[in-house]
Amino acid sequence: MAYELTNYLVVGISSTALFDLSYEQKIFETKGLDEYIKYQIEHEKDILKPGPGFRLVKKLLRLNELNPDKRYVEVIILSRNSANSSLRFFNSIEHYGLDITRAVLTSGNSIIPYAKALNVGLFLSTNGKDVQDAINGNIAAGLIYNYEYKPNEEKLHENDKEIRIAFDGDAVIFSDESERIFQKEGLQAFAQHEKENALKPLPEGPFINFLKTISKIQREFPDNAMPIRTALVTARSSPAHERVIRTLRHWDVRIDEVFFLGGIRKMDILKAFNADIYFDDQDSHLKYSRQVVPSAKVPYKNLSEQISIDDLLGNE
Known part of the structure; x- marks a missing residue:
């Protein structure tokens, strides 16, 4: 029987919203796609720092721990990255213990048709076009800004559920x-x-x-x-x-x-x-x-x- 998403809060989030990829983004913008992919492969065991949407996602996923018989939230990575450049994201997800097992990787193509197909109820991204397309497609979406976590801020929020x-x-x-x-x-x-x-x-x-x-x-x-x-x-x-x-x-x-x-x-x-x-x-x-x-x-x-x-x- 297929796994249905209709009864959950489905959150779609881009890799750049979940993790801090500001340095990697500069490589992409200044040196191009090939150098970006090369860098990600060479550093795929290096754990990424939390991005602006990390805290929200981590807390939302904790909802699933409150009732052993019911899940409330599903988080899906919606990324324009290719599979070849994505292992670093999955390694970082595992490192932080995030219960995220699903991803859409489009190698540069639009992700919004898949967001609609997956019943995404909230989409967070740093890509303005994707957010605009999501809003136009009647999906609640936000262009999330870079947020600099203060010293020890994540530790303070660790027990704040x-x-x-x-x-x-x-x-x-x-x-x-x-x-x-x-x-x-x-x-x-x-x-x-x-x-x-x-x-x-x-x-x-x-x-x-x-x-x-x-x-x-x-x-x-x-x-x-x-x-x-x-x-x-x-x-x-x-x-x-x-x-x-x-x-x-x-x-x-x-x-x-x-x-x-x-x-x-x-x-x-x-x-x-x-x-x-x-x-x-x-x-x-x-x-x-x-x-x-x-x-x-x-x-x-x-x-x-x-x-x-x-x-x-x-x-x-």
Whole structure:
């Protein structure tokens, strides 16, 4: 009987998101593919350092240790590398004891058709085109930024098993419909629109299915032993708060902590929350958040760069 992935949270992650391959990437960019492959083969016994998505993946995989009769998460490597250059990744996975046994290696071709075939619910990569293609294909995806782990940070997180995931609101959990009103007509018109539509649920954004899957997993654990904690960190404030609360209630999804910041910078809140990953749609906020927590950009679907509510409010 075939192994089905429909009942799991399936996370697809590129090798460059899981491990720190910044030096190897420079070889590829300056010396070409052949030299890159040669280097990887010559160093395939050298263990790679953790990359920006490592901490999240390691914690998510620990969910499978909580119930001996049930798995919650499957992590699959989705890489444009070839099989010939991949042994170093597998050796590093084994070294860190990560329960990752599946991989897609396309030798430079697009990986997104396979992400859809494998029912991937979250895709993390450092390749902007792959992330954009995933979003366009209705897969929750984030362009994860390089994150420099602080001294002893990984040791501090070794015994910290709670998974903390933070989201921006508009254009991430919710659609960018309200942002477009804000852009065209300004803050006052936006606030009035949200007040008038407080009873109407916001349209779903690119991360809604991922959030629903997380909420489904949370329902299987008591509050005093909850392994996942989520946060919504948004520039919205009163009177735009009510529509958000009613929308989450309508969707029947759980958000553990909500921050209606109204222009207060996000960076300090995210540091206090100690997020394992933060998803936002704007570089202007991510350039600050990435200094304190692993962060990933969520691009607009089929659209060029836009200005967000957070940008116009000066949120960091």
